[in-house]
Amino acid sequence: MPKLPSSTAFRLAGFYSLAFATVTLALGVAIYVAVRTELRYDLDQRIVTERQAVLSEARNNKGEGLPALIAARAAHGGSDMRYALIDPRGHLISGRPVEAVPPLGWSDMNFLKPTGELDATRAFALRLGDGHILVVGSDPEAIEALDEHLVPLFTAVFGLVVAIGVAGAFILSSALGRRLETINRTADAIIAGDLDRRVAVTGNGDEFDRLALTLNQMLDRIGGLMENLRQVSGDIAHDLRTPLSRLRQKLELAVVGSPDPVVLHGAVEDAIDRVDEMLSLFSAMLAIAEVEAGGDSVRMTSLNLSRLVMEIAETYEPALEDRSRSYKFSCDQGITIQGNRALIAQMMANLLDNALRHTPEGVAVAVDLTAHPEEAELCVSDNGPGIPPEDRERVFDRFIRLEGSRTTPGHGLGLSLVASIAKAHGGSAAIHDNHPGVRMMVRLPRSNP
């Protein structure tokens, strides 16, 4: 609460209610001035009409004369009109007494009541031909009533507007402050090290909920990357430390062991093979890192996917046949994508390497490229032993070599690279059951659907 007046929400709400109050005030004053002007005009009109009526009646009615006429009118009750006829010396000839002789023309003056009290009047004083002054006035009751009723009413309304504005500013700023404070506290907790904390979502779907959801997605993504990194560093430690220790043991044995040059030569050749294996692991890791970093390092051009898939499918034909796999491929023609040729070629090669490496002899391997309106679907499938459902999603994780394939060569990065390449092209990679066997499916957005 003490922080409220400095909050943006409070300032905004305060500014808004101030503006609203100003407009209300201006409107009130305008209405007051307009009504007052109109009432005064009405009053003046009545006075002018009455004066003319009196003068014309006096002219037509020569016998009685003006003083008698005025006396008669003044005596007539019920009217709020007031009359006075004053001689040039200032003495009242007829009508009601006045406090003082008013100036000629319009004025706000006072008549006197019989009790001696002042009676405020709006009046017009006219000098007649004989030097007498005729004063015709009227009670400005309506105008007074306006001041009496409208002004307090308006003041009350204005006060209410200001009160609502101030209260609104406080409510708004404290409500916004609470929501923001939730996000703030979550961020503080994460900074403090509680990486699994997420922003609470109220569920009413407002902009704060959307913000919270976006922030949570961002945090999940970062969390995923962190987790990935942690796993990779662990895996690197394992996958490089093991071959390195073996290499060291071999070389040590070769040094202390038989001095036979043939044996030594063999040991060195073996060592070179092992180093090459590790280098290829490194290349694969770098390739994934490069693809995932994306940006300028992955140059995309318009690429005829049908032709490329066909080329690589044909390239693998002899290898598959030599290893007793039956092989067929079918490609829809004319599919183009925005892509990087080298990466797509590598992705396709990895899929086929994988199909060849993890299936026994005699299985059928198939490559199918299908054109959908928005995307191209590339499937590499086999009818081999398949992968248990619980392990399926993990094949795209780095360094995953499922049980039973630990003994086969490979660094376990092939399918991770497939997934990374598909993602870098705005597509996706998935693994499905081929009943029996495995169907690896890559979907890539087409550039001319």
Place this chain on the structure above:
Amino acid sequence: MKLLVAEDDGETRDYIDRGLRELGHSVTTAENGRDALFLAMDEGFDAMILDRMLPGIDGMSVLRSLRAADNATPVLMLTALARVEDRVGGLEAGADDYLVKPFAFTELTARLNAIVRRPQPRQVETALRVGDLEMDLLRREVRRGGRKVDVQQREFALLEQLMRNPGRVVTRTMLLERVWNFHFDPRTNIVETHMSRLRSKLNADGERDLIQTVRGAGYLIDDIA
């Protein structure tokens, strides 16, 4: 051959220097870009091995200056950068070939041989010949002792790479790059399987195999029995 090796890392430089000397080449070394450029401009070399990252003037600038001065010495560029984009950049700057570190020495010599013997652009070859094996580059036909051999497009490209370098090793990596445009190493032995098909087609009548497998390096084609 008279060769220039420009490489800043001492161990790598000695490794290349020693290996090339053992093969009977005369080798001059440079450890920075300035020396490399000076030597390359001043003396005529049969080929130059140029590291992409050199202190002072880097390898790319050395290469550009060399080509700008109309020096056509064949250049094999060495680099630790494996991306295709980097390779393209090196070739565009005027390198004749591009080799990613670490490399096997056989790979280096095979590529060096290939760029040195590369035919000059003026002499357009229309036919290649090794022993009784003939290749017509215009009609894209292969004949063995007059008999027409029916080869597929990839097999033709594979054989062409070997026949353009008779008697010299062409490595697996070179074949992957030039025939398939693969700049990575697939785990399936596609070169071997294609080569074996090509051989069986060429030797279908029981002829002597002209293609030799060089263990750990690649293949070479030769007429010597």
